[in-house]
Amino acid sequence: MAFVEIKNVSYVYPLREGVSLKAIKNLSLQIEAGEFVALTGMNGSGKSTLAKLLNGLFKPSEGEILVDGISTSDDKRVFDIRKKVGMVFQNPDNQTVATIIEDDVAFGPENIGLPREEIVERVDSALEAVGMSEYRKKQSSKLSGGQKQRVAIAGVLAMRPEVLILDEATSMLDPAGREEVMAVVKKLNAQGITVINITHNMEEAALAKRVVALRKGRLAIDGTPSQVFSSGLLSSCGLALPPAAALAKDLKEQGVDICLATTEDSLVEGLCKLLK
Numbered sequence: 001m002a003f004v005e006i007k008n009v010s011y012v013y014p015l016r017e018g019v020s021l022k023a024i025k026n027l028s029l030q031i032e033a034g035e036f037v038a039l040t041g042m043n044g045s046g047k048s049t050l051a052k053l054l055n056g057l058f059k060p061s062e063g064e065i066l067v068d069g070i071s072t073s074d075d076k077r078v079f080d081i082r083k084k085v086g087m088v089f090q091n092p093d094n095q096t097v098a099t100i101i102e103d104d105v106a107f108g109p110e111n112i113g114l115p116r117e118e119i120v121e122r123v124d125s126a127l128e129a130v131g132m133s134e135y136r137k138k139q140s141s142k143l144s145g146g147q148k149q150r151v152a153i154a155g156v157l158a159m160r161p162e163v164l165i166l167d168e169a170t171s172m173l174d175p176a177g178r179e180e181v182m183a184v185v186k187k188l189n190a191q192g193i194t195v196i197n198i199t200h201n202m203e204e205a206a207l208a209k210r211v212v213a214l215r216k217g218r219l220a221i222d223g224t225p226s227q228v229f230s231s232g233l234l235s236s237c238g239l240a241l242p243p244a245a246a247l248a249k250d251l252k253e254q255g256v257d258i259c260l261a262t263t264e265d266s267l268v269e270g271l272c273k274l275l276k
């Protein structure tokens with residue numbers, strides 16, 4: 001069994017008397033422990049709804065989700081699911097609960113009543129993991145957007161999750177902030193944490209090992225970045241190729257013998273090979 005098993009899941013938002021909206025439609029997907037998945041799709045395709053289903057905030061209207069063998073529909077295990085699946089959201093300013101950074105990161109562990117030494121140890125290692133140790137006594141309000149998101153990730157890490165879901169966590173950041181956050185996320189994944197990065201940004205999606213796209217609540221694409229970018233399916237999901245892949249595709253169509261690139265680095269590598 002995969003670490004995350006999504007089995008024929010549908011989710012319905014009740015809107016008003018007699019009116020509802022099916023946001024997730026008979027979705028099945030498996031994610032193994034340690035994977036790095038980009039979850040993409042147009043506005044309203046169901047990404048955030050799926051994220052909330054994964055950490056037990058919502059329960060499937062039909063079907064079942066198992067995380068590490070535990071059903072998210074099992075009321076007695078809600079806390080275990082929340083602990084296993086941590087979420088980071090879009091707006092860095094909405095995620096701080098304390099003014100001082102170390103207090104902010106300590107909030108989760110304090111809330112579950114861990115002993116003092118354990119809290120200190122968790123805060124230390126979480127801040128270390130996101131490269132924010134030296135800022136621990138500083139005020140969150142003084143940080144850049146990228147730093148705030150790294151602190152938000154530290155707050156989640158302090159709960160020792162096994163899956164980290166980022167819901168458009170870089171979309172309000174400048175390019176430097178995006179890069180900072182993605183570097184931290186890549187490092188955490190290399191250390192074993194399962195990552196699901198929800199993004200509209202195809203350059204960012206290309207950093208994952210697997211790209212999953214939703215269209216109107218259904219699974220539309222699932223493959224490696226190069227499979228997905230060469231499939232021609234992205235446009236059917238209302239998504240465009242990342243610039244490097246688009247350029248490589250244009251060059252190929254003009255008769256240049258180049259492999260389809262997924263990132264700027266792989267495009268440069270391909271062009272250098274040609275020039276040699």
Ligand SMILES: Nc1ncnc2c1ncn2[C@@H]1O[C@H](COP(=O)(O)OP(=O)(O)OP(=O)(O)O)[C@@H](O)[C@H]1O
Pocket residue numbers: 013014015021023041042043044045046047048049050
């Ligand atoms: N709280 C809610 N009540 C009713 N309908 C909702 C609610 N949240 C989302 N929806 C609807 O469910 C569908 C999926 O929304 P969702 O937010 O999951 O999409 P998304 O892929 O995360 O979009 P975005 O890229 O804009 O964040 C949309 O049609 C949306 O309007």
Ligand SMILES: [Mg+2]
Pocket residue numbers: 047048049167
């Ligand atoms: Mg969303």
